[in-house]
Amino acid sequence: MPVKVIIPTALRQHTNDEDELSLNARTVGDALKELTTTFPSLSRHLYSDQGRLRNFINIYLNEEDIRYMDGESTQLKDGDTLMIVPAVAGGNAESEVSFSSSEFARYSRHLIMPEVGLEGQRKLKSASVLIVGAGGLGTPSATYLAAAGVGRIGILDYDTIERSNLHRQVLYSEDDVGKSKADVARERLLRVNPNISVEVHKVKLDSSNALEILRNYDVILDGTDNFPTRYLVNDACVLLGKPNVYASIFRFEGQASVFFAKEGPCYRCLYSEPPPPGMVPSCAEGGVLGVLPGVMGTIQAAETIDLILGKGRPLIGRLLLFDALDMSFRELKLKKNPKCSICGPNPTVTRLIDYEAFCGVSEEISPEFEVSPKTLKGWMDDGRDVVTLDVREPFEHEINQVPGSKFIPLAELPERVNELNTASSIVVYCHTGARSAQAVRFLNSMGFKKAKNLKGGIRAWGNEVDPTIQMY
Amino acid sequence: MVIRIAKKILDDIHAHAESTYPEECCGLLISQREKEVMSAVRMRNNYPGPKKDRYDIDPLQLFKADREVAHKGMTITGIYHSHPDYPATLSKFDLEHSFPWYSYVIVSVPKGRAGDTRSWVPNPEHTTASEEKIEVLGD
Numbered sequence: 001m002p003v004k005v006i007i008p009t010a011l012r013q014h015t016n017d018e019d020e021l022s023l024n025a026r027t028v029g030d031a032l033k034e035l036t037t038t039f040p041s042l043s044r045h046l047y048s049d050q051g052r053l054r055n056f057i058n059i060y061l062n063e064e065d066i067r068y069m070d071g072e073s074t075q076l077k078d079g080d081t082l083m084i085v086p087a088v089a090g091g092n093a094e095s096e097v098s099f100s101s102s103e104f105a106r107y108s109r110h111l112i113m114p115e116v117g118l119e120g121q122r123k124l125k126s127a128s129v130l131i132v133g134a135g136g137l138g139t140p141s142a143t144y145l146a147a148a149g150v151g152r153i154g155i156l157d158y159d160t161i162e163r164s165n166l167h168r169q170v171l172y173s174e175d176d177v178g179k180s181k182a183d184v185a186r187e188r189l190l191r192v193n194p195n196i197s198v199e200v201h202k203v204k205l206d207s208s209n210a211l212e213i214l215r216n217y218d219v220i221l222d223g224t225d226n227f228p229t230r231y232l233v234n235d236a237c238v239l240l241g242k243p244n245v246y247a248s249i250f251r252f253e254g255q256a257s258v259f260f261a262k263e264g265p266c267y268r269c270l271y272s273e274p275p276p277p278g279m280v281p282s283c284a285e286g287g288v289l290g291v292l293p294g295v296m297g298t299i300q301a302a303e304t305i306d307l308i309l310g311k312g313r314p315l316i317g318r319l320l321l322f323d324a325l326d327m328s329f330r331e332l333k334l335k336k337n338p339k340c341s342i343c344g345p346n347p348t349v350t351r352l353i354d355y356e357a358f359c360g361v362s363e364e365i366s367p368e369f370e371v372s373p374k375t376l377k378g379w380m381d382d383g384r385d386v387v388t389l390d391v392r393e394p395f396e397h398e399i400n401q402v403p404g405s406k407f408i409p410l411a412e413l414p415e416r417v418n419e420l421n422t423a424s425s426i427v428v429y430c431h432t433g434a435r436s437a438q439a440v441r442f443l444n445s446m447g448f449k450k451a452k453n454l455k456g457g458i459r460a461w462g463n464e465v466d467p468t469i470q471m472y
Numbered sequence: 473m474v475i476r477i478a479k480k481i482l483d484d485i486h487a488h489a490e491s492t493y494p495e496e497c498c499g500l501l502i503s504q505r506e507k508e509v510m511s512a513v514r515m516r517n518n519y520p521g522p523k524k525d526r527y528d529i530d531p532l533q534l535f536k537a538d539r540e541v542a543h544k545g546m547t548i549t550g551i552y553h554s555h556p557d558y559p560a561t562l563s564k565f566d567l568e569h570s571f572p573w574y575s576y577v578i579v580s581v582p583k584g585r586a587g588d589t590r591s592w593v594p595n596p597e598h599t600t601a602s603e604e605k606i607e608v609l610g611d
Contacts, residue, residue, distance in 0.1 A: 008538050009547035010573040019542045044596060045573070056569055058531045065531075085535045088551055089519070090566035090576070091496050091526035092558040123521045215494065218522035240494070310520030 001026060003080045005035055007042075011084070014042040028059060029072030031082055046084070056087040097122040103195055107149055120309045121149060125195075127308040128152035130217035132205060132233055134181040135159075136283070136293030137247050137300060138223030139171035144301035145221075146189040146196055150308070153189060154217055156201040157181040164472065168290040205229055207352035210236040219304050222246045223297065225282055227274040228355035234259060234267035235352055238342045243314075245303045247296040250281070252289050254296035254322040257315045257334065258303055261343035264316035268349075269337035274359040284432050284459075292324050365437045369444065371427050371452045373461040376402075379425075387420070388454075389428045391439045400469040402429060402454075402461055410435050413442060422447045429454035429461070431472075473604035475550065475575050475591045477501075477509040482608055485512050486586035489554035489579040495523035500534075501550035501577060502541055507604075512552065513537055526565075527553050550575030550591070557582055560590040562601050570594035575604060 005021045012019050016039075023038075025031035032053070036043040048054055059066045060083040066074050076082075099107070099121070110116040116124075127150050131138045134157040145153055161169070161176045161184060169181075176184050182200040189198050201213055214220055214236045222233045222244055230248075237244035243260040246267060259266045299320065306312040319332040342349040371379075379386050380403075388402045391410040401407075408416050410430070420426060426443065428451060430436040436453050443451035454461065462469045477485075488497045500513040515537070517523050518530040529551070541548055551574050555563075560580040562570070570576060572594055580588040594601040 006535075006539070009542050010549070010571070012547065013573075045571075056571070060531070060535070063532060083535055085531040085538075086571050086574075087531060087569070088498070088529040088534060088571075088574075089527060089569045090498075090551075090553055090563070091519070092555045092563040093525035093565050126525075127522060218524065308521060 001076045001078050001080065003031060003076050003078075003082060005031060005082045005084070007084055008086060010086075011042060011045060014045070015039050025076055027072065027076060028061060028066050028074045028082065031076065032059070032072070056089070058085045058087050059083070060085060093126060097125050099125075100195070103149070106193070106195070110148070115311050116309060120311070123308050123310075124149045124305065125151040127219070128154070128217045129219045129221055129304055129308075130154040130156060130201075130214060131221045131223055132156045132229065133223035133225065134169075134171075134185045135165065135223055135225060136168040136249060136288065137297040138221070139169045139185065140294045140297035141221055141223065141301040141304070142185060142189055143171055143192060144298055145304060146193045146198070148301070148305055149193065150196060150304075152197050152199065152217075154199045154201060154213070155182045155185045155189075156203070156205060156213065157185070158202045158204050164284075168288065168293050170294070205232060207232065207354065210352060211240060214240055214242065218242070219307055220244050221300050221304055223300070225284075227280075227359040230267065231274065231358060232352065232355045235342055235349060237261070238266050238268075239351070243307055243316075245300045245307070247293075247300045249283065249288050249292050249296055251287055252292060252324040254292050254299075254324070256296055256299045256303070256320045256322070257318060258307065260314075260316050261336075265334045265336045266340065266343045268342050269340045270319065270334055272337070272341065276360065282432075282434070285430070285434055289324050292322075295322060295324065365440060365453050369440055369452050370455045372455050373464040376427050376454060376461075377465045384425070386425045386427055389420070389426055389439070390430070390458075391428055391436050392430050392458075396431060396472070399472050400458060400462070402458060405429075410439055413439055417443070417446055420448065422449070424448075424450065426451040427454050428452070429457050431457045432459055433457040473507070473593060473602070474607050475501075475507045475509065475577070475604050476607045476609055477577075478609045480610065481509055481512050482589065482606075485552050485577070486579060486589070488512075488514050489581050489586045490584060492517065492523075492554065493581050493584045494556045496525065496527040496554050496556060498527040498529055498551065498553040500529075500537055500541075500548050501552055501575065502546050503549040504546045507549060507575065509549065510546065524556055525558070548574070550577055552577040552579065554579045554581050554586070556584075560588040562592045562594065567594055567601060568598050570598060570601070572596040576601070577606070 007015050007019045023034050107121050129150050131142050134155050159181050161172050163177050171188050182202050186198040186200050220237050224230050238261040245258050247256040306314050317334050319334050321330040388405040390405045390407045397407050428436040428439045433456050440451050440453040462471045499515045501509045502511045503509050515529045517527045519526040519528040560578040575591050577591045579586050591604045591606050592601040
């Protein structure tokens, strides 16, 4: 068959300066043989010493890679065009990503899937993921990413393990209570997979360190439980151009998405501003089904792996909603907000800001309206006339109380405020101090000038004053 | 060996390298006569994974660029790419994937600023490369 062969300009010197040649051949292999017989010096550029077509030479037949046809046996038709195109690639990546025989055994179920294969497993091994928050979301995702062979995992958490973490943070055990989450996570993950490296960042992520830390990772997995850090992670990812694999959980409901401003919306496109402080309770305030972060965290791990492999259709521009009570998944389409303050065409946020202030957390309550558990205990011991007010839900009030408390759930406070005396010294408490702060703000506005918040809530009271109360 | 590049073109390559930081950029060096770069053509980094230390040029994009170059009677004389936070030397991976008929111009981009820029010509065995001097024209 008469066919045309197109030679890359850089190889013209081997073909008497011709870049388009016509020849007769039945198959692709025949055509290449004919070509190299006519121009012998071309041969070593196309074929290895073993006579096989070189790895980095692509042969296209009418714009289709012959690897996806019948290779060199692909039949030619009259008028076909064969193109020789070098596969130009490189970079400073260490190419010696290799696997020991025990790693081959470990990853065998990955390796046999064409979507992963050796190439995909190499990508996983070369990849780095930062897990922000080693809690309910961070621990299951980190476990699966470690097991899957993600080569470098960063764990960012400065907290210690509490007993109330254990119903969902299954990487930790009973005797870990009081230890550093990041340290214990590192030790466990290395036990899951000793072939990876785990880096520990025992710091509070803030505007001064976020870019420096996040810069060193390919994918950021957001396992945070508060708005300031969530906005901070989002903004840092947008500024650094990194994908942010997001999930959040509350009671029985979870949501997940991938915020990647280069290809879709970011978190601010979805929520341009944080909710008023205290309006959306945290898991510590509102509770969470233990298994929920397990579901959402593994979804984050799966998304992270898809991103690293470059396979599938990641949750970019999609918000996945999961309800563990109804056992249902729903999906919402998300669009990039053209007015987004950070990833829109005219951003007003061009560097990291003060996220505590942005979320109203730092101005939640001023220090003169706060009382530490020890101070309150002192007042009570001195016999000062102080009313302690519990604004939690009835089932919480049943578990424990500060002795002698008056009990008005937060939602009933406006209608029952007349049960309190504006002249009294009132100390309001809840579980961790967030709902009671709202109550104090309300009381202050109603003229209760001596209403104060119990800092850290009854949890702090239990830790600092009365270890005998039932904790939850 | 010497490769000649006009300052304007080199500036453009540096700007490209800075604009994609912390990811690698890549592009083609076009010449009429051997080793005298007439223009630099930016290519998309088509690597499907993290691009901070890898680049791929889409073969069909390369093919089309090569045809345009051929029609103007010119040739692709080299490939440029950036090494974010890494020296301007050919990595082992670069070498393994190299073609001896191209010059490989590498821009080191420490902390987002284009810096050291060097050119390399690999041997056909992919085992080593010799450095060629970059002569900047019109400086």
